[in-house]
Amino acid sequence: MSRRKIVAGNWKMNKTPSEAVALVEELMPLVKSDDVDVVFCVPAIDIIPVVEAVKGSNIKVGAENMYFEESGAYTGEISPAMLVDAGVEYVVIGHSERREYFAETDETVNKKVLKAFEHNLTPIMCCGETLEQREQGVTMDFIRQQVKIGLLGVTAEQAKKAVIAYEPIWAIGTGKTATTAQAEEVCAGIRACVAEIFDQATADAIRIQYGGSVTADTAAELFAEADIDGGLVGGASLKADFGKIVNYK
Numbered sequence: 001m002s003r004r005k006i007v008a009g010n011w012k013m014n015k016t017p018s019e020a021v022a023l024v025e026e027l028m029p030l031v032k033s034d035d036v037d038v039v040f041c042v043p044a045i046d047i048i049p050v051v052e053a054v055k056g057s058n059i060k061v062g063a064e065n066m067y068f069e070e071s072g073a074y075t076g077e078i079s080p081a082m083l084v085d086a087g088v089e090y091v092v093i094g095h096s097e098r099r100e101y102f103a104e105t106d107e108t109v110n111k112k113v114l115k116a117f118e119h120n121l122t123p124i125m126c127c128g129e130t131l132e133q134r135e136q137g138v139t140m141d142f143i144r145q146q147v148k149i150g151l152l153g154v155t156a157e158q159a160k161k162a163v164i165a166y167e168p169i170w171a172i173g174t175g176k177t178a179t180t181a182q183a184e185e186v187c188a189g190i191r192a193c194v195a196e197i198f199d200q201a202t203a204d205a206i207r208i209q210y211g212g213s214v215t216a217d218t219a220a221e222l223f224a225e226a227d228i229d230g231g232l233v234g235g236a237s238l239k240a241d242f243g244k245i246v247n248y249k
């Protein structure tokens, strides 16, 4: 089963609107690829200028978060319709930083995933264990729970289009990439979990990324694995290295 790779940059809370446009202009010629989907997931305030800046290229724009209600008295939040109207096609949901600092739970992740599908946004649903959980031997139990709750009520047709990002928390921003074997083991486990929830065809279609200190040096080996369909890249997505990650082959 060959799935199209997807490499997404998660800019996190970096780049002002003018800096964002400058970065897009720097990266655009470097991230040209016919066989990889490239997504820039950018801060909300950068979305409109970045959508404008990538026009005419194959690059897609993603948000880093959104709210699960349509509209109303939710000061500071951004609705799915706002994202769609601005030209966004992907949305990162349930990043570990949002779970840790902004009290997101598997239940709110699930609400957001359902709402994203309602609006035809492709969710990049994040999961991943802490170092303590890995050492306790409960990595897969924990991730299966995140995936199962996150996808509650999602149809097989929707799930086929979804992206799941496996991001071990201990590997995020630490320079400590999971070994290729560790990353593949969990990504394969996630795919098996998706097959249990839905069916094999859905498991074969869903795309699973690895994220956590991916660099130009580690991308090729990681992305060559059977169950790793690309990466969700933090730090390295803010520099020219991102071009090397997209063109990892």
Ligand SMILES: O=C(CO)COP(=O)(O)O
Pocket (backbone or CB within 6 Å): 010, 095, 167, 171, 172, 173, 174, 175, 211, 212, 213, 214, 232, 233, 234, 235, 236
């Ligand atoms: O959290 C990440 C992407 O969402 C990974 O970040 P780093 O690539 O900086 O480790």
